[in-house]
Amino acid sequence: MKQPLNINSNGILYRKDNTLKYTNKEVDKTIPIHAINEINCYGKVSLKSGAITLLQNEKIIVNSFNKYGHYQGSLYPKITLNSGTTIVKQALAYNNPDQRNYIAQEIVQGMKHNMRKTLMYYSKKGKNVTEYIEKIEKEPILNKNINQILSSEGKLWQHYYPAFNEITKNFPLKKREFRPPTNEMNALISFGNSLLYTTTLSEIYHTYLHPSISFLHEPRERRFSLACDIADIFKPIIVSRTIFKLVNTNMINKKSFKDDVGVYLTDKGRQKFIEEYNNKLKTTIKHPNLNKKVSYRYLIRLEGYKLIKHILNDKTYESFKAWW
Amino acid sequence: MYVIIIYDINTKRVNKVHKYLKTYLTWIQNSVFEGEITKSQYQTITTELKTLIDEEKDSIIIYEIPEKYLNRTIIGYEKNPMTMIL
Numbered sequence: 231m232k233q234p235l236n237i238n239s240n241g242i243l244y245r246k247d248n249t250l251k252y253t254n255k256e257v258d259k260t261i262p263i264h265a266i267n268e269i270n271c272y273g274k275v276s277l278k279s280g281a282i283t284l285l286q287n288e289k290i291i292v293n294s295f296n297k298y299g300h301y302q303g304s305l306y307p308k309i310t311l312n313s314g315t316t317i318v319k320q321a322l323a324y325n326n327p328d329q330r331n332y333i334a335q336e337i338v339q340g341m342k343h344n345m346r347k348t349l350m351y352y353s354k355k356g357k358n359v360t361e362y363i364e365k366i367e368k369e370p371i372l373n374k375n376i377n378q379i380l381s382s383e384g385k386l387w388q389h390y391y392p393a394f395n396e397i398t399k400n401f402p403l404k405k406r407e408f409r410p411p412t413n414e415m416n417a418l419i420s421f422g423n424s425l426l427y428t429t430t431l432s433e434i435y436h437t438y439l440h441p442s443i444s445f446l447h448e449p450r451e452r453r454f455s456l457a458c459d460i461a462d463i464f465k466p467i468i469v470s471r472t473i474f475k476l477v478n479t480n481m482i483n484k485k486s487f488k489d490d491v492g493v494y495l496t497d498k499g500r501q502k503f504i505e506e507y508n509n510k511l512k513t514t515i516k517h518p519n520l521n522k523k524v525s526y527r528y529l530i531r532l533e534g535y536k537l538i539k540h541i542l543n544d545k546t547y548e549s550f551k552a553w554w
Numbered sequence: 555m556y557v558i559i560i561y562d563i564n565t566k567r568v569n570k571v572h573k574y575l576k577t578y579l580t581w582i583q584n585s586v587f588e589g590e591i592t593k594s595q596y597q598t599i600t601t602e603l604k605t606l607i608d609e610e611k612d613s614i615i616i617y618e619i620p621e622k623y624l625n626r627t628i629i630g631y632e633k634n635p636m637t638m639i640l
Contacts, residue, residue, distance in 0.1 A: 231590060236639045249577040252640055259640065264578045265589060266638070501639060508638075 231512065231525065232267035234429075236504050238497055240273045245280030263288055268432045270425075272299065272500060291435060293428040298410070298494050301424040304431065316438040319541045324443050327375070333445040333540065333547055335373040338383050340463040340549030342366060345390045347552040348466040352397045352474070362393035379446065383462070390466070398477045410492025415473075417493045418482070421500070422469035423461070425507055430464070430530055431457040437534035460533050463550050468526060472510050476503060518553060555596065556621045558588040563612040570606050571614075575599075580636045589636070590621070 237243075241254030250261040263284065269292045277285075277292070285292060285307065292305040323329040346366050349359045366389050372378040387406070394403045394415060403415035411417040431454050434441045444455035446462065476482040486499025495503060514523040524532070533550055540547035562585065563571055575581075578599060579589035591599070603614055 231592075233590075233638045239640055241640070247573045247576060257640060259634070260576055260581065262576060262578050262580060262589065264595065265580075265591075504639065 232265060233512075234268045234270060234508060235261060235266045236501075236508075237269065237271045237275050238273055238501055238504075240275065242276045242278065243269075243281045244278040245284050248284070250281060250284065263290075266290060268293065268428070270428065270504075271295065272497075277305075289435070291428075291432045293431075295424070298490065298492075299421045299424065299500060301427060304428070306435070309435075311436065311438050313438040316538055316542065317440045317443070320440055320443045323541045324445060324449070329541075330445050331373050331376060331379065333537070334376060334379045334459075335371055336547055336549045337446045337459055337463055338371050338379055338386070340551050341383065341466070342369070342371065342386055343551040344463065344466040345386060348470055349390075349393055351471075357397050359393045359396050362389060362396070365389040376446075383446070394470075397474055400477050400480075400483070410490075411494070413493055414484075414487050417487065417495060418473045418477070418503070419469065421495060421503060422473060422507065423465060425504070426461045426464060426469055427457050429511065429527065430461040433527065433531040434460070434534055436531060438538055439534050460530060463533065464526075464530060467552055468507075468510055472503070472507050476506055481506070515554065555593065556588070556590050556619045556624055557596065558586065558617040558619065559599075559614065560586050560617075561612070561614040563607060563614070567607055567612065571603065574602060574606060581634055582636075583633055 237252065239254055239256070241252055241257075243250060243252050245251070246260070249263045252259050252261060268290060269285070271292065271294045275294070282305070285305070289307050289310060291307065294302045294304070296302050323333065346363055349363050349366070353359050353363065366386060369382060369385055369389060371382045391403060391406050401414040401418070403419075404413070406419070407413075407416050408420050411420045431441060434454070434457055439456060441454035441456045443449055444459045446459045447455045449455050481502050482495075482499055486496055486502070487493050488496050511527040512525055514525045516522070517524045517529075529550060536545070536547050536549075539545040557579070559575060559579065561568075561571060572581075575587045578591055578595060579587040582588050600616070607614065
């Protein structure tokens, strides 16, 4: 299985013998190009033009983050999976209020289901989260227009995040705040979400979908909003579960944070988070319809395939709802 | 699948094989590569290797191991650690 390459240090990435080589003062390492599916740079990394050409040909996305772990941008390879029909149909589906509302509310339904599942898992482990589960269950998803759907999405998150205080006592989350995150839990959530955003983006790259035409979020300039849509479905299952594991097993503690303009993870803390996050994505589960084992990462791509089937009027879209 | 590839190849051709395997697997020690590949990559690698070597004089052995049964012990220092976090 291909893995993402994470670069936490400063150095130069160049092409040598038809593969990649990374070098700085301490390491001098050859990276097998066919064994990686994306590159995430958290340190200051220079890419030489040979490396860029190679990455473009191998269709590998390079995501860069700044020193706070904020997503800065991607080196997006040329689009090889090109389908005019899909993009036109995707834009038409966005423009048609019925279609758009259907897809948007389906995304929110999936999100709601997965939030409930995540909390149920911890409820079985003896955490007192029943009241939050009830609140989430009772929240109706109004689907008259897109603003109603968006507001129910916001309300769902408002019911969901306070449950974090019950599941873990180490880092209380008073209020969800970002730009900049004001406490440890907010920092973890923000960093996890930006990781999931980039993972989703590289999975969308491998489908025919256009990453900027979205359904739930408003498509805007300078961002891939479809990635935000799809990432929302997986946030409770992937990001929250990773955070709880890290915090409850004390893999991340007070020492893993630093105070800057806000609270941020240190390099070591970030490394631990990335390792655990990648392990989560690698975990496989049996898919009932495909009848084989698929990883969480592949589940994200399947969402893309399902959306394509929907907009081409092949099969109605049903968002991912954790079945276990 | 997880594979270990070891080879004994005449110096005239060894560099070609080394360079080729580097694009798929991690170089562990002299003449040893290992790593995780897919079934189709395995096919590609084996066909390509056949064209690179002289089948009468060189030898390559490929071990296939299910990853859950893999037990790796290192004595001495690790020449080239297999990590995807740098």
